[in-house]
Amino acid sequence: MTILLQYTNITVNDPDESIAFYRDALGLAVRNDVASGGFRWVTLGTDAQPGLGIVLSEPHPGRSQADGDALQELLTKGVLPMLVFRTDDLDAAFEQARATGAEVLQEPIAQPWGPRDCAFRDPSGNTVRISQD
Template sequence: MTITLQYTNVTVNNVDEAIAFYRDGLGLDVRNDVANGEFRWVTLGSPDQTGTEIVISEPHAGRSQADGDALQELLLKGQLPMLVFRTDDLDATFEQVRATGAEVLQEPVVQPWGPRDCAFRDPSGNMVRINQSS
């Protein structure tokens, strides 16, 4: 038996701003853009990693009003789980993401636990860390 990760979800306030960050800053490809009423679900993935995609959507997309409101509150507080990416050139990736105007939380640094990494907030406030691959 084998098992692999196919999708992970990222909640955002504005799908178009998120696309610009993840596509232009991180170099992900838009693979799917599906509208359903007033909401959209967009999947993005790395050209170097087929079969794994990030699904971005707004807090109320496919959820009850109460659940969407609760998720929106957590998003506004910056309390949703972070994403961690890996790159073979941290400095170049850092500069590419910074060029999008993303909020820099941490410039590239070697962490006490081992990896060299940096951190940003996407336009909705989600923390995105990027590690240098060894």
């Protein structure tokens, strides 16, 4: 039996702003853009992992008002789970992201647990790390 991750969701405030970050800073491509009831779900991906999609969505669609409000509060605080990407050229990935004006949280450094990595904040406040073994 094989189990693979198909989608992961990222909560964002503004899909268009977030598309620009994930596309331009990280090099992902828009695979699907679905609008429904005034909201959007945008799936991005990469040719290196064709079966994996990253879905950008706002806090409220598909949730109760209270749950959407709670998720929005966590997003605003910047405490939602981070995303960690892997690359074979950390320095190039870092420079590409920085060149787009992405907020740098950490320049590339060697971590005591092994990899070199760096960190950015996406336009909604999510932490995005990029790692190289």
